[in-house]
Amino acid sequence: MLRSSNPILSKKDAFTPASPQYGNPYGQGQAGFQGQAGYQAYPQQGYQQNPYGQPMPQAQPQAPEGRMSFDDVVTKTAVTMAILIGTAALSWVFMPPQLYFPAMVTSGLVGFIVVMLVAFRRRVSPPLVLFYAALEGVFIGMLSKVFEMAYPGIVMQAVVGTFAAAGVTLAAYKFFNIRVTPKFRKVVFIATIAFAVALLANFLLSLAGVNLGLRSGVTGGVSLLAVGVSLLGAVLATLNLVLDFDYIERGVAMGAPASESWRGAFGLTVTMVWLYVEILRLLSYLRR
Numbered sequence: 428m429l430r431s432s433n434p435i436l437s438k439k440d441a442f443t444p445a446s447p448q449y450g451n452p453y454g455q456g457q458a459g460f461q462g463q464a465g466y467q468a469y470p471q472q473g474y475q476q477n478p479y480g481q482p483m484p485q486a487q488p489q490a491p492e493g494r495m496s497f498d499d500v501v502t503k504t505a506v507t508m509a510i511l512i513g514t515a516a517l518s519w520v521f522m523p524p525q526l527y528f529p530a531m532v533t534s535g536l537v538g539f540i541v542v543m544l545v546a547f548r549r550r551v552s553p554p555l556v557l558f559y560a561a562l563e564g565v566f567i568g569m570l571s572k573v574f575e576m577a578y579p580g581i582v583m584q585a586v587v588g589t590f591a592a593a594g595v596t597l598a599a600y601k602f603f604n605i606r607v608t609p610k611f612r613k614v615v616f617i618a619t620i621a622f623a624v625a626l627l628a629n630f631l632l633s634l635a636g637v638n639l640g641l642r643s644g645v646t647g648g649v650s651l652l653a654v655g656v657s658l659l660g661a662v663l664a665t666l667n668l669v670l671d672f673d674y675i676e677r678g679v680a681m682g683a684p685a686s687e688s689w690r691g692a693f694g695l696t697v698t699m700v701w702l703y704v705e706i707l708r709l710l711s712y713l714r715r
Contacts, residue, residue, distance in 0.1 A: 499688035500675055500695075507560040507696045514564025519572050522565075531569035538562040542697060551690040559693070563700050574707055577645050578714045585707040592661075592702060596668045607673040615666045622663055626656075642708075649712045657708045664702035671695050 522530055541559040545551060571582045599605060629641040643653040675691045 493685040495679055495683040495685050495688045495691070497675070497679055499685060500679075500691040503556075503688050503692035504695050507556060507692050508699070510557055510560040511564040511567065511696065511700070514561045515568035515571065518565045518568030522569065522572075527569050527573060530565055531573070534562045534565040534569070538566055545690075545693055551686060551693065553689050556689050556693045556696075560696060563696070567700065567703065570704065571707070573645055574711055578711055581707065581710050581714065584710055585703055588706045588710070589699065589703040592665060592706070593668060593699060596665050597672060600669055600672045605669060605673075607670060612670060615663070615670060619663055619667060622660060643712065645711065646715075649715050654709070654712050657705050657712065660705040661702060661709060664698055664705055667698045668695075668702070671698055 518530065538559060541555060541562060545555050545559065548555075571585075574585075575582045625641060629639045632639060633642075640650050640652045641656045643649045671691070671694050674694075678687060678691065
């Protein structure tokens with residue numbers, strides 16, 4: 428069984444190798460030969476006799492699900508990102524200004540709940556993944572619109588910076604043959620959870636009028652603490668990309684079920700959104 432330290436990809440049975448016994452009710456190897464021998468001892472094929480003398484159809488073997496591949500993950504990541512970008516663009520263009528903040532807060536909170544639902548489900552749900560992409564599109568669209576109004580041109584800079592950071596991270600992972608150790612996974616996992624809890628507490632307290640200073644507003648003064656938090660967030664997001672790449676690579680090597688490619692795409696999308704938000708904030712701090 429393959430485990431990950433990325434909170435999104437750390438489902439207990441995520442990326443469990445696809446069963447080699449799919450389609451064969453007797454398994455493989457010696458047990459398979461014994462099962463086939465035992466099956467041949469019966470004269471009936473395809474039917475069994477019930478007590479009333481009528482034939483009963485046997486259950487058909489389940490078709491194999493197939494195995495996860497890099498192409499699957501790339502394709503599904505492209506789908507989720509396309510939905511996210513499309514929804515963000517529609518929100519940017521058509522959302523009334525008076526709804527910017529309510530839409531941003533609502534989509535952000537509901538998106539967090541959907542992340543938890545997807546992460547803790549036994550099997551990944553593609554509709555939930557796509558629903559998350561649409562919700563985050565609204566969140567990113569409104570957040571980007573607010574920052575763009577205050578700092579013209581900042582959104583394009585943040586988009587370029589996000590994809591550049593992801594590309595450099597992937598290149599470093601492949602060409603420098605980075606190996607993720609158990610200690611590295613543990614440290615990144617603990618730091619990510621602590622960071623998320625701190626920001627959630629800061630957000631909830633800010634609704635009550637208490638500001639811990641972990642985030643600065645869109646405009647106004649900037650504290651060194653807020654800059655440090657965003658720098659830490661960008662670094663953690665980049666490290667989580669390394670965990671994503673490593674986990675997907677090992678999942679493909681171990682023959683994970685094809686449906687788990689949705690979980691890989693989901694994890695990459697969540698991490699990319701996080702990285703974009705931190706880069707957007709850092710750029711806004713530099714503009715002030």
